[in-house]
Amino acid sequence: MARPTIYAPASAAGKAGVAVVRVSGPAAGAALGALAGRLPAPRVATRAALADPADGSPIDDALVLWFPGPASFTGEDVAEFHIHGSRATLAALLDALARQPGLRLAQAGEFARRAFDAGKLDLAQVEALADLIAAETKSQARQALRQLGGALGAAVEGLRERVLRLRARAEAEIDFPDEGDVPDGLIARMREPLAILDRELAALIDGAARGERLRAGFAVAILGPPNAGKSSLLNRLAGREVAIVSETAGTTRDVIEVHLDLAGWPVTLWDTAGLRDVAAGDAHAAIEIEGMRRARRRAEEADLKLVVLDARDPVADASLAEFARDGLVVLNKADLVPAGAGLRVSALTGDGIATLEAELAKRAAAALSDGDSAAPLVTRARHREALVDVRAALARAGARREAEFIAEELRIAGDALGRIVGRTGVEDVLDLLFAEFCIGK
Ligand SMILES: Nc1nc2c(ncn2[C@@H]2O[C@H](COP(=O)(O)OP(=O)(O)O)[C@@H](O)[C@H]2O)c(=O)[nH]1
Ligand SMILES: [Mg+2]
Incomplete structure (x- = not known):
């Protein structure tokens, strides 16, 4: 039919x-x-x-x-x-x-x-197409477009070809063993190309963090004591009322997520429950404690911890001190305090918000931009995991002494590379991936 x-x-x-x-x-x-x-x-x-x-x-x-x-x-x-x-x-x-x-x-x-x-x-281009359709900022669109152009596929095909060539050499030794020194000779000839491949794979994997983060957005967790104005700040940055704001402490329980485009960089903001010390035996506190647990988890996942303190009482207590140390501290409600040092903002009046946005954009750019180094090619955990597998297989190949085993490890490495572009072992990936598209794509 x-x-x-x-x-x-x-x-x-x-x-x-x-x-x-x-x-x-x-x-x-x-x-x-x-x-x-x-x-x-x-x-x-x-x-x-x-x-x-x-x-x-x-x-x-x-x-x-x-x-x-x-x-x-x-x-x-x-x-x-x-x-x-x-x-x-x-x-x-x-x-x-x-x-x-x-x-x-x-x-x-x-x-x-x-x-x-x-x-x-190829499969990487199909992923790029999905990313391009979903892109929310200029930098995400640019990365997707580069991948759609086949850059990742070409790099992976190049690596795969070299691995296949090494494998052919190893296979030749199995089929036509010379006398005497064969394994040593083979191993000696493999050493240099394997080392070069390893370096290139390491560089690709290094770039992966940047590439994956650009897809997902630079994640900022808003942390602080209850009532500091975290939710108000989220709403102000989002330009709309996303989170509930109230003078009742403990209003925010679940993590609320907002996607921003700051100077072309994707930034994901997480509003979290206020952190404070709660009496352990307090039955009413169960939900609040769960909220705080979620807040701490987000703080760990975030690329940046934005600690919001009340300008009238700008002290980070024990539950926040650690986050404040390696995060960015802003003093909110600056409208209520005449003057002072630090990054002062007012979620109420909007004062200082442009400065804060510029600071967030700067940090996102530093984490996501190409800088002078080669553009990151790897944009998904799937790619990264396959490259890690390739590297491990090549390392094992380098440690083997028998041509049969070397050839087998090189086959595994080649297959893992093939997975990235969709040549081998991808049936399961295909169904998942194409489901990411909506009808008509
Ligand atoms: N004066 C003033 N009040 C603010 C400001 N930001 C928030 N508030 C008020 O502080 C209270 C707590 O705000 P909310 O955003 O819910 O704080 P959260 O608990 O940290 O999320 C609310 O009554 C807000 O209206 C600000 O910049 N200036
Ligand atoms: Mg809140």
Whole structure:
């Protein structure tokens, strides 16, 4: 049976100037011809009066595009309808498409999966595509775009080829053993290339922390005593009322998360429960204690601890002193205290907030930016874990004395590299990954 032809809106739902619907598969051309009256020239935006072939009722005055395979996103025949973006027009088009022979609605990520199956994108590029669609800041978009360009895939393929070449040498020793000194000779010849590979892998893994953090955002935990104005500060930085603010101490219990774009850098803020010493036997304190436990856990996960103190009483007590030491301390409610030293802000009036934002952006930039070093290529824990496996296998290969075992470790290393770009052992990863996409991607 022929592969089903899939269709789905490629643009976001809701009212818009234009909505795009994509169709991919062997029946795409027939469907386009049936609705537009004819097949337009390949890759030329063409105006068409779309009508429902069942009864000739008009759907829209639209632009259509025709990409015959294999020169298309998925490698299959692809048609695109650029229609007016109203719910009614979109519904009419989808309804007509549903009735075309061989067509069915696409599943989440199915277009990207077909592009992967056709070899148009490697797995790292598919991930990059998901990241690019989800990017919230300029720096995230830039990183995703670089990966979409194939930089990681190319680096990994280069490494893989070298590992395969070493493996071929080891295999040759198994099949055609020379007399006498063979293992020693092999080991001597492996030493240098293995050392170079190890250095390069270490550099890639080093960059991974930066790459992963850029995807997730620079995490800032807001910590401080109850009522210092932590939630007010979060709301002020977010520019909206995200967290509940109250003069009742202990209002915030769960961690509240907000994503900010500070000068192009992604920053994730966590508002937490106020930290203070609570009498152990206090039954009412159970929820508050749980809130404080969560606050401390976030403090440990965060890239930066932002300790908020009340400017009227700017002393970090025992529960906070440690965080204040390696964090950034701000004195809130500066509006209530005429003057003083330190980073003074007022969540109420907005005074000092721009300075605080600039400081946060500076720290995010320092943690996330490329600096002068080579751009980080590794953006996901999945990549990093595979590279760690590769490094371990190469280290084991270097320690072996028999060609058979060396070859086996090199095979393991090559497979782990193949996992990153989707060549080996990735069936489980594929389903997870493509589920990250929404329908139409
Ligand atoms: N005067 C003044 N009051 C503030 C400021 N920030 C917060 N507050 C008040 O302090 C109280 C506690 O604020 P909240 O944000 O809930 O503190 P949290 O417990 O640290 O989250 C509320 O009544 C706020 O209106 C500020 O900058 N100036
Ligand atoms: Mg609060």
